Amino acid sequence: xxxxxxxxxxxxxxxxxxxxxxxxxxxxxxxxxxxxxxxxxxxxxxxxxxxxxxxxxxxxxxxxxxxxxxxxxxxxxxxxxxxxxxxxxxxxxxxxxxxxxxxxxxxxx
Amino acid sequence: xxxxxxxxxxxxxxxxxxxxxxxxxxxxxxxxxxxxxxxxxxxxxxxxxxxxxxxxxxxxxxxxxxxxxxxxxxxxxxxxxxxxxxxxxxxxxxxxxxxxxxxxxxxxxxxxxxxxxx
Numbered sequence: 001x002x003x004x005x006x007x008x009x010x011x012x013x014x015x016x017x018x019x020x021x022x023x024x025x026x027x028x029x030x031x032x033x034x035x036x037x038x039x040x041x042x043x044x045x046x047x048x049x050x051x052x053x054x055x056x057x058x059x060x061x062x063x064x065x066x067x068x069x070x071x072x073x074x075x076x077x078x079x080x081x082x083x084x085x086x087x088x089x090x091x092x093x094x095x096x097x098x099x100x101x102x103x104x105x106x107x108x109x
Numbered sequence: 110x111x112x113x114x115x116x117x118x119x120x121x122x123x124x125x126x127x128x129x130x131x132x133x134x135x136x137x138x139x140x141x142x143x144x145x146x147x148x149x150x151x152x153x154x155x156x157x158x159x160x161x162x163x164x165x166x167x168x169x170x171x172x173x174x175x176x177x178x179x180x181x182x183x184x185x186x187x188x189x190x191x192x193x194x195x196x197x198x199x200x201x202x203x204x205x206x207x208x209x210x211x212x213x214x215x216x217x218x219x220x221x222x223x224x225x226x227x
Contacts, residue, residue, distance in 0.1 A: 003153070036213035038154075045204055045217040046146075046154065057215070089154050093211045097170050098144065103153040 004029065004090055004101035011107040017078040020104045022090030023071060030071035034093030037066055037075045040103075041086045049088075050075060082108050111135040113143075113205055113218035120224045121195050128191035129221045131205030138186040139163035142208040145179060145190045148220075149201045159208055160188055168211075195225045 005023040012018040022029065022037075029035055035053045038046035048057050050066035053073065063078045073092075077084055085108040090101040116130040131143060144159040158169035162181040169179070181188040188205060203221050206214030 034212045045220050046206075046214075047217070048213070048215050051213050051215065091154075091156075091213055093213070096168070096211070098156040098159075098208065098211045098213070100146075100154040100156055 004092060004099055006088075006090060006101040006104045008102070009105045009107065011109055012077075012080045013109045014080050014082065016080050017076060018080060018106065019077075020075045020088055020090075020106070022073040022075070022092075022101050024073075024092055024099070025071055028092040028094045028099050029068065029073050029090075032093045033068070035066065035068055035073040036091045037064075038089045038091065039084075039086045040089065046089065077106070080108055084108055111207065111216045113207065113216055115203075115205060115218040115221045118222040118224070120226070123195060123197055123225055123227055125195050125225075126191070126193050127195055127223065128189050129203060129223065131188045131190075131218050133186045133188070133207065136207070139183050142210055143181065143188040144206050144208045144214055145177075145188075146204045146206060146214070147173075147201045148204065154204075157190070159211070162186075162188065195223075197225050197227075199223060200225045 037050040040046045053068045054066040065076045088104045112134045114132045142159040145157040147155045157173040160167045160179045162183045178191045205218040207216045208214045
């Protein structure tokens with residue numbers, strides 16, 4: 001199974017909104033509502049930001065939101081802050097594994 | 110509080126064996142799967158496989174099948190990832206994470222850096 005497809009990089013200015021896409025197939029992203037998103041700062045472990053497409057764990061800012069349409073999931077970060085600069089990964093359930101996206105580097109200008 | 114605490118960094122030579130660990134606490138260790146994820150230097154996350162400590166049911170990603178062994182000792186709430194013969198290409202950070210089957214990892218360990226160099 002191939003990794004999910006994410007843009008290599010996105011950028012935005014403080015206060016703006018950005019969206020990161022995650023494209024898979026009907027066997028993963030499109031077939032199940034088990035898409036999750038992770039934030040990873042340099043030298044740190046990944047942190048769960050969104051699970052089951054659009055749910056936020058306790059403690060995660062409501063500036064982070066998730067959605068899905070067909071085989072593509074999206075993570076939107078509104079009101080960008082400097083601390084949001086990090087790598088972001090999507091993940092999806094499949095019938096035989098867990099798949100990750102290649103990762104997107106978010107730069108806050 | 111759910112915690113996964115991994116063993117410390119390792120420096121090994123090619124051909125050596127290695128077993129790293131991940132100890133869970135703050136939840137029922139036998140009720141969730143534990144997954145292992147590789148992150149090579151400067152690269153993305155790669156899912157390696159999972160184990161259900163309750164009955165040691167283990168599943169591997171095709172990319173890692175036969176390359177590593179995942180095991181667990183439920184009596185001490187610890188999961189393991191081991192290699193019988195390391196290669197330089199095994200140099201990476203390895204994370205364990207709690208999972209509900211293949212759905213999604215929620216809590217992550219701090220990572221174990223494995224360096225393989227002659």
